[in-house]
Amino acid sequence: MANAQAKDPENTLFLDLKDGRVTIQLRPDLAPQHVERIKKLTREGFYDGIVFHRVIDGFMAQTGDPTGTGSGGSKEPDLAAEFTNAPFRRGTLGMARAASPNSANSQFFIMFNDGDWLNGKYTVFGEVVDGMQFIDNITRGEPPANPDKIVKMQVAADAQ
Numbered sequence: 001m002a003n004a005q006a007k008d009p010e011n012t013l014f015l016d017l018k019d020g021r022v023t024i025q026l027r028p029d030l031a032p033q034h035v036e037r038i039k040k041l042t043r044e045g046f047y048d049g050i051v052f053h054r055v056i057d058g059f060m061a062q063t064g065d066p067t068g069t070g071s072g073g074s075k076e077p078d079l080a081a082e083f084t085n086a087p088f089r090r091g092t093l094g095m096a097r098a099a100s101p102n103s104a105n106s107q108f109f110i111m112f113n114d115g116d117w118l119n120g121k122y123t124v125f126g127e128v129v130d131g132m133q134f135i136d137n138i139t140r141g142e143p144p145a146n147p148d149k150i151v152k153m154q155v156a157a158d159a160q
Helices: 002-006 032-043 132-136
Strands: 012-017 020-026 054-056 060-063 092-095 108-111 124-130 152-155
Touching: 012 032, 020 032, 020 132, 032 124, 032 152, 124 132
Parallel strands: none
Antiparallel strands: 012 020, 012 152, 020 124, 054 060, 060 108, 092 108, 092 124
16 A cells, blocks of 8 residues: 555655655545645645754754744644544654644654654644655754754645
8 A cells, every 4th residue: 555655746746855856645545634734835845954953862843934944834734633543663754743733734743763652643734755864964953053954845746
């Protein structure tokens, strides 16, 4: 099933980083509203040039805040949680949020390692299917002194 979904260009993202391209399989079966939000913002160019503002070694890399501080988001309204039993494993993409479960907006994180304590508490919306070595190379820090940026993010169906 993973191979079949990865071949769906409408639900695949290309995340270009300084070291190379990461391919992400989106999971509309788990979080349809979050997947639609990510695709909408991606198609608007929202993520291009945004920094990884919180990168914790052995845990995750967080991005998606246009202010680069961890407190910003898009102009879109916050999303209601779409929690599932899908586990947080290495390469899983989850939506960042504030204390309220229904506060996810544009920020997301990519897991460096498994994080079972997040299961059922954050929305899983995708997984890295290729290029995880480029995620592993993201500069660490909270915030990093010289943060890495998303060079470009695009929906595979739109890629040229």
